[in-house]
Amino acid sequence: MAKTTTQYVCTECGWTGGKWFGRCPECGQWGTIEEFHEARVVGAGGGLSASGGSHTAPAPPKNGLARPITRVGTDQVKRIPTGFEEFDRVLGGGIVPGSVILLAGEPGIGKSTLLLETAGRVADRGGQGGKVLYISGEESQAQVRMRASRVGALKDSLLLASTTDLATVLGLIEREKPALAIVDSAQTIVSSQVDGISGGSTQVREVAISLIDMAKSHDIPILLVGHVTKDGSIAGPRTLEHLVDVVCQFEGDSQTALRLLRAVKNRFGPTDEVGCFDMGEQGIEEVSDPTGLFLSTTGQEVEGTCVTFTLDGHRSLPIEIQALVTSSVLPTPRRNTNGIDANRLAMLAAVLYRHGRVNLLTRDLYVSTIAGGLAKEPGCDLAIVAALASAAKSRPILRTTCAMGEISLTGQVRPVPQLNHRLQEAARLGFTRALVPPDLHSGGRKPIQGLEVVEVTCLAEALEALGLV
Missing domain, CATH: 3.40.50.300 (P-loop containing nucleotide triphosphate hydrolases)
Incomplete structure (x- = not known):
């Protein structure tokens, strides 16, 4: 016959106790404590098999004896x-x-x-x-x-x-x-x-x-x-x-x-x-090579688009940013995004007005990515700003140009992690020009065959290099 003991478990952090609380004493979350009935089956020898009762400890299995770690092999583990x-x-x-x-x-x-x-x-x-x-x-x-x-x-x-x-x-x-x-x-x-x-x-x-x-x-x-x-x-x-x-x-x-x-x-x-x-x-x-999923198939240069490269694990994925800028008829202009943080877009629009002399504060902004890609890391800031400026000035960016860099509130272009890995992937996909932050290491950046790397220190330099001034 099975006997039960009542405990209370926090579904958030796993805390257990014998008394109910409205707030978990471990993680501080409210309303996460639930009643838990743990079964304790009585064994043949009269002891309880679960914790909380007396039982006879079984002999350790033959393969469970302690051995020096240096003598434990892993050759038998075959995935x-x-x-x-x-x-x-x-x-x-x-x-x-x-x-x-x-x-x-x-x-x-x-x-x-x-x-x-x-x-x-x-x-x-x-x-x-x-x-x-x-x-x-x-x-x-x-x-x-x-x-x-x-x-x-x-x-x-x-x-x-x-x-x-x-x-x-x-x-x-x-x-x-x-x-x-x-x-x-x-x-x-x-x-x-x-x-x-x-x-x-x-x-x-x-x-x-x-x-x-x-x-x-x-x-x-x-x-x-x-x-x-x-x-x-x-x-x-x-x-x-x-x-x-x-x-x-x-x-x-x-x-x-x-x-x-x-x-x-x-x-x-x-x-x-x-x-x-x-x-x-x-x-x-x-999909062994997902790079083509996040890029548009049209070979024409279209205004309001710019390509950046994000990191997902050990992979560097291209993300195409598309922006649409229209005149607003509302007291509060629209800020619609898909795959991009809306708060980040509002901040970049203000930086673009203050340090890039491109006024988008009174216009409707629509920014999106392709195929459900996510461009929420700070390294996508430069491409988002470039797409917005391209849409506002009706000047397309070359399809063979990409941009990577974080933009601060002062208009500076800051470094992004594993930039060399992103540049190598850009060169593999046929990009010939990349706008990147300046190299802060004394050794300098190694050249990549077929890819022109243009270092920009601020937003104004980036817009000038893209021909969007």
């Missing part, structure tokens, strides 16, 4: 490729056996489609080593099969199951012993050993702990799908993110085809990598 080079790079080279990976994202973004295609590609290797178990708590087997047929994931080694019972999920994993197990999703699985509704803090925590224990004890990697709340955080207790080995965020605008996969937490690899995917009618396809 499992997902079939997506972009996914493998984000994970650090593939899936580590025995790891638990949490994939979170907004509804309809493509989490289940990505994992189903991953399951099909892993199962396509065939043999016992390629057996994959896909457990869905949201769809029936027929529904999953329909989507698998659409994305080309119909493989004999791919096993499907539809259940929401945690005991059934653990039994299937233990019996089949697959090379990879996928549970979609953590918020739909329910344990009969604890109280609470499906998706609540109590159930999500119990499901996560049980699946992690299964993964570690049987050396089976498990991919978990996680739902997100209105503010974009992962649903359930915050301890869920601390328990798993890898936390990935699948991002993108549901209105566009571009999807970005980021590793928020990774115990086996870097957290500054990003994978690019394209959502199409036949499923998700990886």
